[in-house]
Amino acid sequence: MRTGYATLPLHGGRAPAWLFRRMVRLARALALHVLEAHGRDGLLRRLSDPFWFQALGCVLGFDWHSSGLTTTTTGALKEALRGLERETGLCVAGGKGAAGRRTPAELEAACAAWGTDAGALVRASRLAAKVDSAAVQDGYQIYHHAFVAAREGRWCVIQQGMSDATGLARRYHWLGEGLASFVREPHAAVCCDARGETLNLVAEESARAQAALLAVAREPDRETGRLLQRLPELTLPRRHAVTAADLDPRRLRRVLLSTWEWAPADFESLLLTPGLGAKALRALALVAELVHGTPASTRDPARFSFAHGGKDGTPYPVDRAVYDHTVAVLEDGLRRAPLERRERDAALRRLARFVAA
Structure with a gap:
């Protein structure tokens, strides 16, 4: 613990x-x-x-x-x-x-x-x-x-x-x-x-967000692909402190290609994906929220x-x-x-x- x-x-x-x-x-x-x-x-x-x-x-x-x-x-x-x-x-x-x-x-x-x-x-x-x-x-x-x-x-x-x-x-x-x-x-x-x-x-109330993030990171799907193309046009939740560079479709696609290749079995394994840092994880959490409607917790532990x-x-x-x-x-x-x-x-x-x- x-x-x-x-x-x-x-x-x-x-x-x-x-x-x-x-x-x-x-x-x-x-x-x-x-x-x-x-x-x-x-x-x-x-x-x-x-x-x-x-x-x-x-x-x-x-x-x-x-x-x-x-x-x-x-x-x-x-x-x-x-x-x-x-x-x-x-x-x-x-x-x-x-x-x-x-x-x-x-x-x-x-x-x-x-x-x-x-x-x-x-x-x-x-x-x-x-x-x-x-x-x-x-x-x-x-x-x-x-x-x-x-x-x-x-x-x-x-x-x-x-x-x-x-x-x-x-x-x-x-x-x-x-x-x-x-x-x-x-x-x-x-x-x-x-x-x-x-x-x-890792908050209890982020369980659904973890599952959605893992689904996005584990295998390509049509909805995620469409979302990547539309990212520059979207109005994003203010709580997500991500920059335009973090949401660059090509950069996000590279992140997703690495997670798809890694094929994490669970959220712990996803965290250990080579090259997956804080900015990439935050951007993926946003993508998962936009695709699946599952916001992560913003509670300071x-x-x-x-x-x-x-x-x-x-x-x-x-x-x-x-x-x-x-x-x-x-x-x-x-x-x-x-x-x-x-x-x-x-x-x-x-x-x-x-x-x-």
Whole structure:
């Protein structure tokens, strides 16, 4: 399931080398403690919780309310567990920019060391990225993709997108455990301080739109052909932010030729069509709506305000017990970790400041 979103202000800086080294040491101590106390599944569940992840980043020492927390925290965790894949049964793959594109190769290397097949993990990585970059078009461009895999095949994803228009970044959390479908309400909670109109092809109410889009993309038909010729003359729904170039009949025909050749069996397979990006998918959704009369949802999946964990901006956590348990796990990890007293006390103070914010 996708377990949450978090929206943060964009921050162009990076952690100083001395701070990052401390973050790596502290991340290793905390991760190993959680693994010992709660197992691999326990760590995956916690990393997929936006509040726990934010608290972890704060404890490690990064600015708790900037987008850099995501990339720096996952980077520290990746470095902390590097070389311990056999011992821990965990691999942290991917990262920011080009590092994210190396995720499949890194997963394959880890699975080779474990003697397992990487196919399902690589597919999960690609689908999670494609859903948040193309099937949910919320104005945030994905630039960070981290995939945490366990030897048994379970996983979580932490990825982040940026919006140049708003100056915000939005973080997306996924958890493989309990995931029924990548394309039907895959998230359990969405935490975000800013909401807006969104093309949401994975909303429950987009089921008919998915079927229509798949029908258009799977095989040629006369009505679609006629529509392509008439596109320049049509008055289009205002909610579809597509340009004239996106609706060029020749360009759309090339997109359709690629999907017809790919012959996707279902909507998940359609998302994995080579070369099918966000603009092409939006244009196809419009064609499917015009042919079949099935508009996709424009509901932003964000439901929770991240800053205080409350619903619709209410400034307190929805579940106080979960909140307290999150803090307790980190406090326990810090007290038990093999750290110098000064470093431990500083981390505990950072956690206290985060909780009080």
